[in-house]
Amino acid sequence: MKTPSTVAEVADIIRSSKRVLAVGAQTKPRLSQVPDEVTLISMRNLSGIVEYDPGEFTFTAFAGTPLREIVATLAAQGQYLPFDPPLVESGATIGGTVAAGLSGPGRFRYGGLRDFILAVRFLDGNGTQLRGGAKVVKNAAGFDIPKFLVGSLGRFGVLTEVTFKVFPCPPALMTFEIPCANAAEAAAHIAKAASGRWEFDALDYDGTRILARLRGPQEALDLLAADILNCWPAAKRADNAVWDGIREWRFVGADGLLVKIPVTLRKLPALEAILQARNMALHVVGGSVAYAYHSNVSYSETLNEALVEVSLGGLTLRGFGARLCHGDSHHSAVAQSLKLAFDPCHRLGA
Amino acid sequence: MSLSRFAQIFPPERLLTSAAHLSAYESDALTAFHSRPVAVVVPESADEVIAAVRLCRELGMPFVARGSGTSLSGGSLPVAGGIVIALNRLNRILKLDATERIAVVEPGVVNTQVTLAAQPFGLHYAPDPSSQTICTIGGNVAFNSGGAHCLKYGMTSNHVLGIKAVLATGEVVEFGGPSRESIGPDYTGLFVGSEGLFGIALEITLQLLPRAECFHTVLAGYRTLEEAGDAVSAVVASGLLPGALEIMDALAIQAAEAAVQSGYPKGCEAVLIVELEGPREKVAAERPALDALLAASKPIESRVAANAAERAKIWKGRKSAFSAVGRLSPDFIVQDGVVPRQRLGEALRRISEMAREAGIRVANVFHAGDGNLHPLILYDGRESGALERAEELAGRILKMCVAMGGSLTGEHGIGVEKRAYLPDMFSADEIALMHRIRAAFDPLGIANPGKMFPGGDAPALVQHGLHPLEKSGVISRE
Incomplete structure (x- = not known):
């Protein structure tokens, strides 16, 4: 493992290596499991907030900056990242969160990480320093490279700096739970709540209940709560x-198999059936992304087969030796051409 | 020769080649440019679009996809020697799923039609460019269109979940899908805003949001632009997150009032529109804070929309401002630069100085919450050199926006209009990467060539006149 302290050093490592993968705190260990x-x-060592002006609703940080530092700095100014990046206390970095493409429960209300990233600095496969996007909250100039790099697993560039939009953090939050017999019942509840007037900030399903969150002024939440409970x-x-x-993903063990599966409300019951048949645990964020867990990594193969049957795909976040991608995956000729556009020598990614 | 091949795909009434037919497609809402295509084809199905694109690839013939032609950056300007693929007849909403809160639409569906279809389910489609009653989703996707609610809700790209497209290579791809989440890389995000340089979207999956239950819309008039700007800063600092924060200056107010009589306060140098939205309990709780800080900003007059009709009237003035400016001047250029929000006041002062130096009138309408300026540069194309002087001023404004740490464009795209300025914002290496990305989708360079990148053939300039649709008030410029 190399630990460069400057962007120029990162560029040198890229140029002088056969293959490289940038990592943060390795809180999603399967994503940094690589061949020798x-x-x-x-x-x-490329860490720290570069620019933060609360009046602009934006900040820029080096890729290696821990989320913990960012979240605390924003909170001190009454602001936050509404998509709830995961693993803040666990030490995850902002760059790793972008490359893994992960958002938390708050993605339900205002969108995920992709909807808040504004600009990036990164190195391509030749070690050339490049920028994409702009450090302002609205921009339509050039191709949207920042979005493209979300979830790209380090295969198209080594992120060195990222700029995000932030929002003022509503003063209070309030949580409700609604027991659910199964995913079908949960999906029906989520569909109804999601198009209703209450404007929930998060709607998760953990296999036994829906967890719903409101944010806003306390006096408004008290009134809304009365209406909701009624x-x-x-x-x-x-x-x-x-x-x-x-x-912090405490609903799963630190070891074992953890797979992120994009899903829809209509497919949730089928996914739950697959997972129950394999004694796998399930946590669903906003009705749109499921996290499947089993303490035994060898369940990877059977999960893969089952996901193919229901036309869903998954990305493994934890599970040494498990397959990286599960189920459905799309291949297109243009994906190969794009890889060459960013990384002609195939140096980047696991 | 090549047209006979198109005739095998399209019947004569949908393969337009006469001068009379082609002239209607020569220009879009960037009326200073025009270019006549060889032909216009009017597909009625995705299969016909795919066949047309594959034939273009075989012939090495450029094509430009076009919806309603409302691009302000010349995004759908035809290419000489190429064809236009007019997508207005691909206007079906293929699916509206209230449970999943998504709509799957063809590219020719008009923006407001999506919200109209979603309304019975309490849902709406958030992006709302001023031309939303005529512009199409296909064009919105190509240019990542915005609107008045971008700070809170983002732009088109934040609402597109999936795209089925035919690429310029002839490959048909499906990016994303019905889920709000995906596993990266985010090809859908890359496709949105690609200005038609990758191919043509055939089916677009849009997310729908619940319509806010309650709105609190305030119109405040100020003695100076600076006071209005200070009010915006106070709102931003307060921790409120309004759905919209819009400012218009005196010239823009004058034009809007002449056109639609929204009853904006008299004698103001600036009006500010602020809108809170949400459940009634939340709006009621936030309203006192907004009212207090607006009162402290000392407007000449401040007015709250008492009902939906009054709210609509306030917005009508704002949304008609651009076409209304046509009443003040025979011709104008709309700019779309972005500056860091807190430098809006400085940007406006400098625009005003530059305009004075150039002896050119500039009206200003802007999205104050997100720093997106829309200077309207007025000129008379019948005067010799007037267009060139207006363009020079526009260029100085763009360079200023980039130098202030902003962007060339917030929501109109680079198109033909701003392509010469792309190197002001991006390095040679960065533009080279964009060329390589483009080549991955379109190795022959036949999809909407001449847009976004500097260089290439210059289209013809026309010196004067509003687009006929704009003159008739059907379209407007944001």
Whole structure:
């Protein structure tokens, strides 16, 4: 593992290596599990917030900056990243979160990480320093490279700096739980709540209940709560601390197999059936992304076969030796051409 | 010769070649440019679009996809020697799924039609460019269109979940899908805003959002632009997140009032529109804070929309401002630069100075919440050199926006209009990467050539006149 301290050093490592993969804190260990010939580049020394002006609703940070530092700095100014990046206390970095393409429960209300990233600095496969996007909250100039790099797993560039849009953090939050017998029931509840007037900030399903969150002024939440509890008799108030556990993925063990599966409400029951048949745990964020877990990594193969059958795909975040991609995956000729556009010598990525 | 091949795909009434037919397609809403295509084809199905693109590839013939032709950056300007693929008849909403809160639409569907279809389910499609009653989703996707609610809700790219497209290589691809999440890289995100340089979107999956239950819309008039700008800063600093924060200057107010009589306060140098939205309990809780800080900003007059009709009237003035400016001047250029929000006041002062030096009138309408300026540079194309002087001023404004740390364009795209300025914002290496990305989708360079990148053939300039649709008030410029 190399630990460069400057962007120029990162460029040198790229140019002088056969294959490289940039890593942050390796909180999604399957994503940094690489063959021996791949040189890992730790971005931990390229860390720190470069620019932050609360009045602009934007900040820029080096890729290796821990989320913990960013979240705390924003909170001190009453601002936040509404998509709830995961693993904040676990040490995840902003660059790793972008490359993995991960958002938390708050993605339900205002969109995911892709909807808040504004600009990037990165190195292509030749070690050339490049920028994409612009450091302002609105921009339509040039191709949207920042979005493209979200979830790209380091295959198209080594991120060195990222700029995000932030929002003012509403003063209060309130949590409700609604017991659900199964995913079909949960999906029906989520569909109804998602198009209703209450404007939930998050709607998760953990296999036994829906967890719903509101944000806003306390006086408004108190009034909304009365209406919600009245209209939705099964609902009851829950402890806000539940979101801390979800953010840190405490619903799964540190070892074992953890797979992210984009899903829809209509497909949720089929996905739950597959997972139940394999004794796998399930946590669903916003009805649109499921996290499937089993303590035994060898369940990777059977999960793969089952996901193919229901036309869903998954990305493994944890699970040494598990396959990286599960189920459906799309291949296009243009994907190969694009890889060459960013990385002609195939130096980047695991 | 080549047209006979198109005649095998399209019947004569949908393969337009006469001068009379072609002239209607020579220009888009960037009326200073025009170019006559060899032919216009009017497909009625995705298969016909695919066949047309594959034939273009075989013939090495340039093609330009076009919806309603409302691009302000010349994005759908035809290419000499090429064809126009007019997509207006691909206007079906293929699916509206209220459970998933998505719509799957063809590219020729008009923006507002999506919201109209979603309304019975309490849903709406958030991006709202001023031309939304005529512009199409295909064009919105190509140019990543914005609107008045971008700070809170983002632009078109934040609402497109999936795209089925035919690339310039002839390959048909499906990026993303019905889920709001995906596993990267984000090809859908890359496709949106690619200005037609990759290919043509055939089916677009859009996310729908619940319509806010309640709105609190305030119109405040100020003695100076600076006071209006200070009010915006106070709103931003307060921790509120309004759905919209819009400012118009005196010239723009004058034009809008002449056109649609929204009843904007008299004698103001600037009006500010602020809108809170959400559940009634939340709006009620936030309203006192907004009202107090607006009162402290000392407007000449401040007015709250008492009902939906009054709210619509306030917005009508704002949304008609661009076409209304046509009443003040026979010709104008709309700019779309972005500056860091807190430098808006400085940017406006400098625009005003540059305009004075050049002896050119400039009206200003802008999205104050996100720093997106829309200077309207007025000129009379019948005067010799007037267009060139207006363009020179436009160029100075663009360079200023980039130098202030902003962008050449917030929501109109680079197109033909601003392509010469791309190197002001991006390095040679960065533009080279964009060329390589383009070549991955379009190795022959036949999809909408001459847009975004500097260089290439210059289209003909016309010196004067509004687009006929604009003159009739059907379209407007954002």
